[in-house]
Amino acid sequence: MSKEYKTLMTEIRLPYELAYGPVWTRFFEGMAEKKIFGTKCTKCGRILVPARSFCPRCFIDTDEWVEVAQTGTLTAWSYVNYRYYGMPTEPPFISALLRLDGTDVDFLHLIGGFDVSDFEKTRKMVKNGMRLKAVWSDDRKAHIMDLKYFKPA
């Protein structure tokens, strides 16, 4: 494999327009108003967040809307310290699963609100079970990043 052979540099760029549908449109309109909405399954009783149009387990429509708490407890996290092409969030950052109070599934977002540039310092601060609170962006666009991150409460 000592000889170097030619390579072709090429690129594929494709635009997409993804439909939110009625349930997720309402969820994101809630985000613009600093609200987090879930839906409750009337069969298994679980409150699902983000809101869903149907319960993935019971396969019935979930049309009972619930505004859920903006505080929760950390379930799992990772300190992300590498990058790839087109990465939507600038590393380093902390990805986290958290259980918002009163809900029955984990919600995926970021932990922030403090200096995360030093991994060792971060590791001492972030613990599963810690309490977290939502922090909103001032410039909201009915988008998941309307929530800036969850900060230690």
Added chain:
Amino acid sequence: MGRPVGIIGVGQTKHGRRMDVAYPELVREAVLRVFEDSGLEPSDIDGVVSGTMPSMMEGVALTHFYFADAMQAVGKPILKTETCGSTGVSIAHTAYYWVASGMADVVLAVGHEKMNEGDAQATMTTVAEPFYQRYFIAGAPGVFSMQSQMWADRYGIPEAKIRDAAAHISVEHHNAAFENPYAHVKIRVTADDVKNSRVITYPVRLLDVCPTSDGACAMIFVSQNKAKKLGRKTAWVKGVGYRGEEYFFGDSDKGLWQGAVLAAKQAYDQAGIKNPRKDLDVAEVYNPFTFQEMLFYECFGFCEPGGAPDMVLKGTFDKKGQLPCDPSGGVLCTNPIGATGLIRVAEAVLQVTGKAGEHQIPKAKTAFSHAMGGVDQFNGVMIVGSEL
């Protein structure tokens, strides 16, 4: 279980950074080897099944058409099976179902990936949910590190012990890769090297992570009658299992991962495995990340939940341990993703047919192979044995 199904040939490429060949040539390298190994010819094949990770990994969609010539599929039925990281095991399942159903007697299964030609993590992130989750998933390392952290924090085991056990796995697998002629990464590492390597996605550090590999694997599945006629050394499919969970990451527990538990249980029930650690002679566990491998040992019943770090440190899963895991060096040293799951099955076949060379586990009769796929979503298992 349908008709009995045997596996009579394995072909692998030299895995690694393979910019020395075009993608179809890489696939053909594995296909030529499986014909050489099995003594069969393209005209003997009734059908072809192949698969990759998301096709955009290499910027060419519908790769089974791209490789129709390299797989000698022209004039035959062709299928593609694509289940993300578990693609390889799903290809094996598809070939198995095809022969077990009685609709074919000889099926060629081919898995392939050329990850160095694109941006693997950017491609894999497109698997994640686009409205809510893609911003935070951080590619495969992000997802599987969150899962690993969830598991590592669960049983009150000191973090330092879990860290030591993960380092032990890294050292073992990197050493094992030297005994596998097809393995990609061949470096000697110490536990301190692993523990001091750069944080990629905590708790995972650089030497806890698999490489970006190019490679292909081909296998031939046959009916019992065909195997009898050929009279060659055959591995027999003893059990298959595939199970998963909801799409949203966060909807189900990943610390004791039920998809993995139930996929293994389905295969164990078919194969008559009661005590996996005793009944299995060797296992090829899909282990792109060291921490995750311990979680899998627990899900597969190789040890109790929370028991993996102690048993790893005792050497239970080392090459000379009670249940050797990944004597090929595993995914940690070789990961051309669309081929990786099929390589796990291939290595299991090599073990039970006594053809694993330097990494042969003596007298291996029953072998376990596994792969997982998606944003922590699905698991597949295939168990093979030396006797029908």
